[in-house]
Amino acid sequence: MDTQNAIAILGTGNLGEAIARGFAKDLGTENIFLTRRHLSRIEHLSELGFETTSDNKYAVSEAKYVFLCVQPKQLENLLKEIEPSLDPAKHVLVSTITGVELSTIAGYLDAEYPTLRVMPNTAAAIAESMTCICGNELADQHISKVEEMFRSLGETLIIEERLMKAATVLAASGIAFFLRYIRAATQGGIELGFEAEEAQKIAMQTARGAASLLVEGNAHPEREIDRVTTPMGCTIAGLNEMEHQGLSSALIKGIVTSFEKINTIAE
Ligand SMILES: NC(=O)c1ccc[n+]([C@@H]2O[C@H](COP(=O)([O-])OP(=O)(O)OC[C@H]3O[C@@H](n4cnc5c(N)ncnc54)[C@H](OP(=O)(O)O)[C@@H]3O)[C@@H](O)[C@H]2O)c1
Numbered sequence: 001m002d003t004q005n006a007i008a009i010l011g012t013g014n015l016g017e018a019i020a021r022g023f024a025k026d027l028g029t030e031n032i033f034l035t036r037r038h039l040s041r042i043e044h045l046s047e048l049g050f051e052t053t054s055d056n057k058y059a060v061s062e063a064k065y066v067f068l069c070v071q072p073k074q075l076e077n078l079l080k081e082i083e084p085s086l087d088p089a090k091h092v093l094v095s096t097i098t099g100v101e102l103s104t105i106a107g108y109l110d111a112e113y114p115t116l117r118v119m120p121n122t123a124a125a126i127a128e129s130m131t132c133i134c135g136n137e138l139a140d141q142h143i144s145k146v147e148e149m150f151r152s153l154g155e156t157l158i159i160e161e162r163l164m165k166a167a168t169v170l171a172a173s174g175i176a177f178f179l180r181y182i183r184a185a186t187q188g189g190i191e192l193g194f195e196a197e198e199a200q201k202i203a204m205q206t207a208r209g210a211a212s213l214l215v216e217g218n219a220h221p222e223r224e225i226d227r228v229t230t231p232m233g234c235t236i237a238g239l240n241e242m243e244h245q246g247l248s249s250a251l252i253k254g255i256v257t258s259f260e261k262i263n264t265i266a267e
Pocket residue numbers: 010011012013014015016035036037038039041056069070071072074078096097098119120121122172
């Protein structure tokens with residue numbers, strides 16, 4: 001076992017499992033300890049070689065990186081439980097917990113620890129996450145290692161903590177926003193004569209293609225739009241009608257409304 005890089009994931013639910021599977025590709029399952037109280041629900045992971053346990057303190061004692069992946073209301077009790085096994089000279093804390101600030105985590109603990117917050121999205125399950133990362137001052141020397149870990153789950157960006165709620169809206173809620181576009185395009189396609197499955201296949205691949213044009217071509221959206229809008233053609237007619245109906249405005253207002261909401265629920 002690589003004790004210098006071993007990981008404990010405390011709270012192996014949806015996100016914890018996705019992270020574990022992604023990290024295992026580089027680290028090997030034998031270096032990853034997974035915990036949850038209902039152990040039978042992660043039995044399938046123990047069959048893959050992960051060490052699974054309900055003993056959080058044991059997992060912490062074996063690891064360097066301690067991932068906190070429980071629900072926000074479960075965090076305080078979890079930290080109180082593991083504190084006797086935590087060592088500020090050894091452990092790095094990494095929280096995935098939405099809306100819980102670094103200062104809140106520090107407030108639950110007596111000693112100061114290198115602590116990072118990460119905000120992946122559900123596409124972590126297929127290694128296509130957009131993960132934003134920030135950390136306290138003690139975490140400076142660990143941030144590139146944690147970023148490297150999350151690169152096995154998709155793209156990463158290191159940001160200031162003040163942008164973490166905005167990152168949650170843009171990247172985590174953003175999955176729902178893009179999916180709703182795909183659903184609407186599918187419904188449009190059905191109205192034009194496609195079967196539902198065919199329409200969804202066309203919408204999904206077109207969305208992927210549009211994103212890939214920007215990612216791989218390092219392009220600006222408007223430049224790619226200009227390429228497909230023939231003067232007096234059908235694309236510009238449809239696009240302008242969408243804008244008359246408030247497409248861009250609705251998207252921006254929706255993102256800002258989500259941000260206003262997250263500011264009320266995460267305080
Ligand atoms: N899902 C996402 O894509 C996503 C994205 C960004 C951030 N997040 C954040 O990440 C956190 C986890 O999200 P999730 O969707 O994975 O939630 P989840 O599926 O509810 O997972 C939380 C897990 O924590 C376990 N747990 C609770 N108390 C525990 C304890 N004392 N010791 C060990 N395990 C414990 C629970 O299992 P038992 O009941 O069996 O213990 C559960 O499996 C949340 O705070 C969420 O805000 C999630």
